[in-house]
Amino acid sequence: MGDVHRYDVPGTWPTWCPGCGNFGIWNAMKNAYANMDLAPHNTAIVCGIGCSGNLSYWINTYVLHSLHGRSIPVAQGIKLANSDLTVIVHAGDGDTYGEGLAHLLHAARRNIDITVFVHDNQVYGLTTGQPSPTSFKGTKWKVAPEGVFASPVTPLPLAIIAGATFVGRGFSGENKHLIELMEKAILHNGFSLVDIGQPCITFNHVNTWKWWNDHVYKLDETGNDRFDYELALKKAQEAGDKIPVGVLYEVERPTFDDEYRSLNTETLAHTPIDDIDVDKLMARHL
Amino acid sequence: MNNSRLNWKIGGEAGYGILTVGEIFSKAFVKGGYHVVAHPEYPSLIRGGHNTFQLRIDAQRIRAPIQPVDILVALNAETIELDLNDLVPGGVLLYDMKSFNVAPTREDITLCDVPLTQLVTDLHLPKVAVNMAAMGASVALIGYELALLSTAIQDAFEGKGEKIVEQNVSAARAGYDYVKRAYPEPYKGGLGPTEGPSRMTLTGNDAICMGAFKAGMKFIAIYPMTPTHNVMTYIAAHAREYGVAMVQPEDEITGINMAIGASFAGARSMVATSGGGFSLMVEGLGLAGATENPLVVVEGQRPGPSTGLATRTAQADLRFCLHASQGDFFRVVLAPGDPEECFYETFRAFNLADTLQTPVLILTDKHLGTSFFTTEPFETLGLTVDRGLLLTERKVTTDFIRYETTATGVSARTVPGVEGGMFNSNSDEHDERGYFSEDAPVVAASVDKRCRKHFTAAALLEGIKFHGNDSSDTVLVGWGSTKGAILDAMEFLKTRDGVDLGFLQVLFMSPFPSQLVKERLVGRRVILIENNRGAQLGSLIKEHVQIRPDRTILRYDGRAFNADELCERIKGVL
Numbered sequence: 001m002g003d004v005h006r007y008d009v010p011g012t013w014p015t016w017c018p019g020c021g022n023f024g025i026w027n028a029m030k031n032a033y034a035n036m037d038l039a040p041h042n043t044a045i046v047c048g049i050g051c052s053g054n055l056s057y058w059i060n061t062y063v064l065h066s067l068h069g070r071s072i073p074v075a076q077g078i079k080l081a082n083s084d085l086t087v088i089v090h091a092g093d094g095d096t097y098g099e100g101l102a103h104l105l106h107a108a109r110r111n112i113d114i115t116v117f118v119h120d121n122q123v124y125g126l127t128t129g130q131p132s133p134t135s136f137k138g139t140k141w142k143v144a145p146e147g148v149f150a151s152p153v154t155p156l157p158l159a160i161i162a163g164a165t166f167v168g169r170g171f172s173g174e175n176k177h178l179i180e181l182m183e184k185a186i187l188h189n190g191f192s193l194v195d196i197g198q199p200c201i202t203f204n205h206v207n208t209w210k211w212w213n214d215h216v217y218k219l220d221e222t223g224n225d226r227f228d229y230e231l232a233l234k235k236a237q238e239a240g241d242k243i244p245v246g247v248l249y250e251v252e253r254p255t256f257d258d259e260y261r262s263l264n265t266e267t268l269a270h271t272p273i274d275d276i277d278v279d280k281l282m283a284r285h286l
Numbered sequence: 287m288n289n290s291r292l293n294w295k296i297g298g299e300a301g302y303g304i305l306t307v308g309e310i311f312s313k314a315f316v317k318g319g320y321h322v323v324a325h326p327e328y329p330s331l332i333r334g335g336h337n338t339f340q341l342r343i344d345a346q347r348i349r350a351p352i353q354p355v356d357i358l359v360a361l362n363a364e365t366i367e368l369d370l371n372d373l374v375p376g377g378v379l380l381y382d383m384k385s386f387n388v389a390p391t392r393e394d395i396t397l398c399d400v401p402l403t404q405l406v407t408d409l410h411l412p413k414v415a416v417n418m419a420a421m422g423a424s425v426a427l428i429g430y431e432l433a434l435l436s437t438a439i440q441d442a443f444e445g446k447g448e449k450i451v452e453q454n455v456s457a458a459r460a461g462y463d464y465v466k467r468a469y470p471e472p473y474k475g476g477l478g479p480t481e482g483p484s485r486m487t488l489t490g491n492d493a494i495c496m497g498a499f500k501a502g503m504k505f506i507a508i509y510p511m512t513p514t515h516n517v518m519t520y521i522a523a524h525a526r527e528y529g530v531a532m533v534q535p536e537d538e539i540t541g542i543n544m545a546i547g548a549s550f551a552g553a554r555s556m557v558a559t560s561g562g563g564f565s566l567m568v569e570g571l572g573l574a575g576a577t578e579n580p581l582v583v584v585e586g587q588r589p590g591p592s593t594g595l596a597t598r599t600a601q602a603d604l605r606f607c608l609h610a611s612q613g614d615f616f617r618v619v620l621a622p623g624d625p626e627e628c629f630y631e632t633f634r635a636f637n638l639a640d641t642l643q644t645p646v647l648i649l650t651d652k653h654l655g656t657s658f659f660t661t662e663p664f665e666t667l668g669l670t671v672d673r674g675l676l677l678t679e680r681k682v683t684t685d686f687i688r689y690e691t692t693a694t695g696v697s698a699r700t701v702p703g704v705e706g707g708m709f710n711s712n713s714d715e716h717d718e719r720g721y722f723s724e725d726a727p728v729v730a731a732s733v734d735k736r737c738r739k740h741f742t743a744a745a746l747l748e749g750i751k752f753h754g755n756d757s758s759d760t761v762l763v764g765w766g767s768t769k770g771a772i773l774d775a776m777e778f779l780k781t782r783d784g785v786d787l788g789f790l791q792v793l794f795m796s797p798f799p800s801q802l803v804k805e806r807l808v809g810r811r812v813i814l815i816e817n818n819r820g821a822q823l824g825s826l827i828k829e830h831v832q833i834r835p836d837r838t839i840l841r842y843d844g845r846a847f848n849a850d851e852l853c854e855r856i857k858g859v860l
Binding site for chain 1: 401446458484485486487488492499500501502505507524527528529530531533535536537539540541542543545546547548549550551552554555569571573579638663666670671701702703704705706707708709711712713714720721722832
């Protein structure tokens with residue numbers, strides 16, 4: 001087990017609102033990395049834009065703080081170029097389920113070995129409180145005074161159907177549970193999505209700490225079979241009085257990056273390129 | 287007409303292998319020592335549309351198509367309806383009179399009736415083989431050697447097995463034999479093999495792919511889009527051999543972001559698209575600029591805006607490429623003019639992307655990217671990969687500052703996996719360590735750093751080429767794929783009209799070679815030639831060196847300039 005503080009950026013402290021759900025995710029993340037002894041220099045974290053993406057400033061690994069919605073494509077490029085790296089995405093619900101939903105589904109079907117942690121606070125916080133794709137229908141906001149008209153995105157069943165081989169949900173308030181869930185997701189060989197419920201204490205007055213505590217229950221305390229596809233789809237859609245947290249679904253399937261890995265003995269990023277012969281190509285045009 | 291040059295065109299229904307035929311026919315003449323320029327024209331359809339392939343053959347160096355054609359091969363009635371006026375008076379229309387009942391409306395041409403369908407039916411071959419028979423018939427009509435055509439057919443089909451090769455060769459031979467018997471006199475005395483060095487036949491996009499392979503490109507993402515579809519085909523065919531990962535992403539947004547990720551991880555990366563796809567990539571271009579990750583972008587232009595003309599040509603995306611993305615950062619924009627430049631400049635583009643740590647855009651178009659040209663094999667001996675300030679050590683022991691302020695604007699770079707080299711490759715405005723900053727002096731310093739690369743690049747690059755007569759009072763100015771038509775038009779002007787002009791080719795649009803452009807243009811009469819309506823290079827020249835072209839020759843109907851047409855238009859404004 002490694003030292004949690006090796007992932008701290010010295011002299012910095014997060015600017016999230018005191019009491020923000022992001023602190024729980026940040027803490028769980030560092031503990032998960034420490035438990036797994038992830039070498040910071042062999043870890044590439046890709047962040048989106050939003051309160052979640054600002055995590056990029058408070059984690060001492062290689063980080064690419066990318067665009068809103070595009071962290072999954074960037075992460076895939078990193079993994080394909082160097083499959084020796086542990087590649088992890090930290091992005092928000094607006095990032096992943098709004099602007100980047102297509103990327104999520106395609107990454108899932110590719111089953112590329114990256115892990116996506118979605119900090120799902122059901123609100124756009126950094127832009128001062130607009131409804132997000134996961135905001136509940138009917139909830140009222142400054143910009144939706146009549147209440148949200150559309151039903152929320154259901155990312156977890158979508159990801160399972162799209163082909164994700166590891167799908168889970170965590171809650172920022174269940175830290176020990178979240179640490180274990182994160183470790184499992186990272187260890188899984190293939191595309192992993194973990195949706196992490198987190199209160200936004202400033203702008204989301206529906207999904208509060210109390211709301212979350214009242215609604216979550218732990219799947220592993222119910223004898224759930226995470227390898228059962230049909231059951232997983234059913235559990236992933238539970239959104240009523242009780243919301244399951246834990247591993248919803250897991251399966252082994254060949255990964256996209258393994259297919260590409262067969263191209264080279266070395267990773268693409270480390271293949272020597274100083275003396276590449278194109279005479280053979282030219283000969284084909286003669 | 288002497289017997290060292292010929293202009294041949296074939297037309298047929300989409301699905302009849304017109305492009306394949308064109309390629310094979312081109313190679314048959316290149317093998318006999320000729321230069322060729324060949325261009326397909328086709329609507330954006332898979333079946334039923336009208337496709338043509340025009341081939342200019344010459345013993346001398348040629349670079350662009352011309353009109354009219356000497357021989358027109360019609361595999362469908364539409365070719366006669368649409369292309370008959372392309373025939374020179376005295377030219378030959380070769381077709382199968384029994385196959386379609388269309389009476390040619392011109393009397394100043396010769397008809398060469400060849401029962402193509404019957405010939406392939408007699409050989410028990412599928413009807414599509416009429417294209418081979420038509421090539422054989424053409425070879426006989428031209429008085430050229432069947433053996434060279436047979437070799438070209440063999441090269442094209444050898445991957446498909448001996449039987450397929452033999453069938454195609456036999457169809458060609460049948461066409462050849464028929465014409466030899468029925469029309470023993472070759473057209474204008476015939477065109478025999480000539481002496482010439484071994485040359486390659488290739489498209490601009492082929493050359494870009496070769497340049498990218500040579501440069502050590504390891505990652506490429508391409509969403510299919512004409513006219514860079516053939517980049518995808520070429521890379522896919524050789525990806526395993528060269529250890530390159532090619533991904534077909536769900537959209538161009540994904541493509542460019544994947545490429546940025548791969549580049550951040552240390553692999554030389556590229557994307558290729560057209561204007562529409564590049565529109566989707568613009569956000570990603572800014573990400574590469576802000577994070578200072580190297581990236582090569584190929585933008586194969588076609589007419590726009592929006593869907594435009596998918597399979598035609600234009601040069602109207604220059605301003606777009608120069609300005610794409612919000613905010614201040616430096617990008618290189620260059621425009622090769624022929625396959626040779628496509629190869630060398632693509633190789634250089636990867637070096638520039640690495641040494642400047644910023645995006646490099648290569649502007650081509652449908653004409654350059656998909657037409658076939660002949661060129662001698664590229665000299666690769668002097669080509670050296672330069673990865674700039676990429677740290678190759680696996681461990682950094684000193685305090686590493688990724689975005690350190692430097693005189694060049696470029697700072698040392700590590701990649702994930704290097705111990706002690708961690709940093710935040712940050713799309714937010716950031717300080718020297720990549721940490722987000724809104725502090726006014728820090729912000730200004732960061733913007734300055736990115737923009738300072740402009741001067742670093744300008745000091746490295748020549749940016750122009752000057753061709754022809756440098757003491758001429760009148761100078762032609764152009765960029766990109768018009769180079770071929772301009773050079774050939776100059777050749778016509780010199781040999782036919784005794785007018786010896788100079789030509790300023792602008793190769794780099796960013797950094798703009800202001801000083802060199804000014805030196806060549808000041809005090810001279812300037813004729814600007816572009817494949818767009820807005821005279822975009824002209825506006826750049828005005829902006830940077832305050833010189834206004836005296837005359838502009840613009841074409842924006844989706845077609846490239848023909849050399850002879852351009853020659854006439856130049857004469858009209860001399």
